[in-house]
Amino acid sequence: MNEKSRVSSNPHIRAGATTQTIMLAVILALLPTTAVGIYNFGKHALFLVIVCVLSAVIAELCFCLIVKKKITVSDGSAALTGLLLGLNLPPRAPLWMGALGAVFAIVVVKMLFGGLGQNFMNPALGGRCFLMLSFTRIMTDFTTDTYSGATPLALVKAGEKTDIYKMVMGTTAGTIGETSMIAIVAGACLLLLLGVIDLRIPGTYIATLVVFLLLFSGRGADYDYIAGNLAGGGLMLGAFFMATDYVTRPITKKGQYLYGILLGILTGIFRVFGQSSEGVSYAIVLGNLCVPLIEKITWPKPFGKGGERA
Amino acid sequence: MGGRLTFTGGIHPYDGKDLSKDKPIKDILPKSDMVYPLSQHIGAPAKPIVKKGDHVLTGQMIAEAGGFVSAPVYATVSGTVKAIEKRRVVTGDMVESIVIENDGAYDEVDYGEPSELSDLTKEEIIAKIRKAGVVGMGGAGFPTHVKLSVKEPDSIDRVIVNCAECEPFLTSDYRRMMEEPEKLVEGLQCILALFDNAKGVLAVEDNKPDCIAKLKSLTEGQERISVKALKTKYPQGAERQLIYAVTGRAINSSMLPADAHCVVNNVDTVCAIRAAVLENKPLMHRIVTVTGDAISDPRNFRVRIGTNYHELIEEAGGFSTEPAKIVSGGPMMGFALFGLDVPTTKTASALLCMTKDEVAAFEPSACINCGRCAEVCPGRLIPSRMADLAARGDMETFVKLDGLECCECGCCSYVCPARRQLTQDIKTMRKLALASRKK
Numbered sequence: 001m002n003e004k005s006r007v008s009s010n011p012h013i014r015a016g017a018t019t020q021t022i023m024l025a026v027i028l029a030l031l032p033t034t035a036v037g038i039y040n041f042g043k044h045a046l047f048l049v050i051v052c053v054l055s056a057v058i059a060e061l062c063f064c065l066i067v068k069k070k071i072t073v074s075d076g077s078a079a080l081t082g083l084l085l086g087l088n089l090p091p092r093a094p095l096w097m098g099a100l101g102a103v104f105a106i107v108v109v110k111m112l113f114g115g116l117g118q119n120f121m122n123p124a125l126g127g128r129c130f131l132m133l134s135f136t137r138i139m140t141d142f143t144t145d146t147y148s149g150a151t152p153l154a155l156v157k158a159g160e161k162t163d164i165y166k167m168v169m170g171t172t173a174g175t176i177g178e179t180s181m182i183a184i185v186a187g188a189c190l191l192l193l194l195g196v197i198d199l200r201i202p203g204t205y206i207a208t209l210v211v212f213l214l215l216f217s218g219r220g221a222d223y224d225y226i227a228g229n230l231a232g233g234g235l236m237l238g239a240f241f242m243a244t245d246y247v248t249r250p251i252t253k254k255g256q257y258l259y260g261i262l263l264g265i266l267t268g269i270f271r272v273f274g275q276s277s278e279g280v281s282y283a284i285v286l287g288n289l290c291v292p293l294i295e296k297i298t299w300p301k302p303f304g305k306g307g308e309r310a
Numbered sequence: 311m312g313g314r315l316t317f318t319g320g321i322h323p324y325d326g327k328d329l330s331k332d333k334p335i336k337d338i339l340p341k342s343d344m345v346y347p348l349s350q351h352i353g354a355p356a357k358p359i360v361k362k363g364d365h366v367l368t369g370q371m372i373a374e375a376g377g378f379v380s381a382p383v384y385a386t387v388s389g390t391v392k393a394i395e396k397r398r399v400v401t402g403d404m405v406e407s408i409v410i411e412n413d414g415a416y417d418e419v420d421y422g423e424p425s426e427l428s429d430l431t432k433e434e435i436i437a438k439i440r441k442a443g444v445v446g447m448g449g450a451g452f453p454t455h456v457k458l459s460v461k462e463p464d465s466i467d468r469v470i471v472n473c474a475e476c477e478p479f480l481t482s483d484y485r486r487m488m489e490e491p492e493k494l495v496e497g498l499q500c501i502l503a504l505f506d507n508a509k510g511v512l513a514v515e516d517n518k519p520d521c522i523a524k525l526k527s528l529t530e531g532q533e534r535i536s537v538k539a540l541k542t543k544y545p546q547g548a549e550r551q552l553i554y555a556v557t558g559r560a561i562n563s564s565m566l567p568a569d570a571h572c573v574v575n576n577v578d579t580v581c582a583i584r585a586a587v588l589e590n591k592p593l594m595h596r597i598v599t600v601t602g603d604a605i606s607d608p609r610n611f612r613v614r615i616g617t618n619y620h621e622l623i624e625e626a627g628g629f630s631t632e633p634a635k636i637v638s639g640g641p642m643m644g645f646a647l648f649g650l651d652v653p654t655t656k657t658a659s660a661l662l663c664m665t666k667d668e669v670a671a672f673e674p675s676a677c678i679n680c681g682r683c684a685e686v687c688p689g690r691l692i693p694s695r696m697a698d699l700a701a702r703g704d705m706e707t708f709v710k711l712d713g714l715e716c717c718e719c720g721c722c723s724y725v726c727p728a729r730r731q732l733t734q735d736i737k738t739m740r741k742l743a744l745a746s747r748k749k
Binding site for chain 1: 317318633634641678680684712731
């Protein structure tokens with residue numbers, strides 16, 4: 001050995017997970033619902049998802065090149081944003097809209113604020129909300145060759161019945177990635193098993209929404225209404241894959257419970273009192289904005305704090 | 311009051327203990343010059359009481375304590391004082407040291423008649439420990455006689471021996487417990503003699519069931535001593551986490567174990583206390599684990615303090631492959647060395663030679679706020695935010711948000727998927743903040 005061996009501060013070993021492996025795990029976990037969506041809604045859905053992913057990646061690459069930042073597309077986060085946006089679009093949305101949404105998500109919501117880790121809002125949801133406000137008619141039209149326009153969530157809001165089997169399999173109207181409960185839950189289980197996410201946020205979110213609906217929807221314990229709300233819209237995809245987005249959720253444990261409760265209440269308000277049947281995207285985006293406040297009031301107490309020196 | 315036998319946070323890294331755990335401790339004799347840094351402990355440096363050209367014997371004091379919080383240093387070979395000069399130590403610093411040319415004769419001083427514990431007063435016990443130069447050998451190097459001189463000895467209800475050995479790759483405490491458990495128990499009895507209301511606890515991680523069984527059978531019927539099996543998790547051996555696991559009492563970084571009515575010492579230290587009290591022997595040896603995948607024959611050695619690290623590597627069969635990184639201590643809290651030409655000190659628990667440098671393998675990237683660092687932080691801090699504050703140089707907020715509570719265990723950097731140097735940033739800011747506080 002020469003006398004100039006390499007030195008660094010402790011610790012000298014590292015765990016296996018990297019940003020890249022985490023992003024890949026989430027992408028992998030989204031593949032079942034992506035596949036079911038494409039199977040149910042056909043070729044156009046496939047093209048739409050591909051366009052979203054490619055636009056997101058290319059937008060980030062170009063941004064990095066133009067502003068001469070280190071190129072970060074290999075961390076997988078841009079691809080994930082594109083995929084999530086694609087899954088949040090109606091199956092017949094035009095391809096240019098997917099591309100526009102992806103570019104907005106990456107450039108405006110993510111890169112302009114400093115790139116990965118600095119965005120205050122989930123980029124995919126930011127992109128979706130932008131499209132919702134700009135192209136409301138297209139974004140709320142879920143009609144395809146196979147399905148008439150109304151999502152199960154819209155049906156139960158109108159007082160109609162739902163078909164649990166269809167919601168489990170995903171053979172209902174909806175965005176590309178939100179309809180199949182079995183596929184979403186399978187992906188969520190993978191992330192839970194890998195330790196990428198935990199149940200703190202999705203659990204409190206879903207539980208709070210159920211309680212809110214029982215108390216304030218005026219329908220009481222209407223089984224169909226509750227089932228349609230849980231499985232007939234964007235709740236499951238949002239709760240497990242978007243509310244859990246690391247960058248835009250509180251880092252404190254207590255804060256995560258509070259955040260879940262807040263999302264549940266906001267979603268309940270939007271769904272019960274709002275005009276639209278959906279409410280998950282806006283709830284999460286609003287929740288994102290409350291994160292700094294939530295962290296402030298839930299900052300943890302260090303080990304042994306408050307003890308007195310004898 | 312009982313503890314939960316564990317703590318919140320922590321990690322389960324690959325422990326690498328199989329490399330060295332089943333081979334007996336080997337005694338080795340140094341061949342070349344011996345180097346004795348005058349600062350091998352926290353507190354004032356020791357003052358040399360020999361000069362160049364003096365002949366010294368094994369076990370002879372060569373530097374006296376430089377104050378109350380200080381410890382003397384002893385020669386561990388016989389020979390001639392060659393120089394008193396600055397020498398490189400494991401932290402990379404140059405420290406004033408006494409260099410002795412080993413004559414290979416190992417002529418020893420007379421330590422006098424062994425003592426019976428029952429014949430000694432408390433003051434005599436502490437005086438013997440002080441004179442022997444015993445310091446915390448787990449890594450901190452705090453003079454043991456200071457630790458044991460608590461203000462209200464009667465308030466101490468637990469004397470805990472830290473047998474956790476939670477650092478990966480280290481097996482020196484394990485070997486000690488397997489080979490000389492009776493010495494450990496005798497050492498604990500010496501400490502218990504100082505604290506009338508205390509019970510002794512041998513706190514072992516449950517990945518060492520053979521040690522637990524051995525110590526249990528050895529202490530059977532001893533009312534004042536019990537063995538506790540703690541859940542295996544790094545950093546279970548961190549003092550505050552250990553106290554919490556054993557007693558359920560949580561103390562912060564500015565408090566002392568005595569504030570939780572505890573006294574904590576690690577295995578090697580307790581054995582050194584025994585040798586000092588019962589045999590009048592100064593601290594001259596320690597067990598060092600020489601291990602890692604770059605070492606031909608990883609194992610534990612009983613090393614004379616002052617021995618050059620090159621000799622330890624030679625005794626372990628040399629390198630099997632070129633090491634990418636050499637660490638003095640364990641992989642979580644040890645110091646990376648840029649050269650092997652440093653002496654074994656009182657606090658050197660291991661020499662770890664790795665073929666892979668996992669730190670250099672990745673570039674740090676942006677924080678994704680995943681919260682893994684907060685999940686594993688035994689101090690219940692949010693390391694990513696502390697590191698941000700440190701990087702920004704915001705000392706005021708860093709201190710306000712309790713950044714000083716960090717114990718530098720390294721868990722946050724270990725888990726960080728963005729490979730950020732969280733521990734390093736926080737450590738640096740802590741040093742600056744502590745220094746400015748002293749002013």
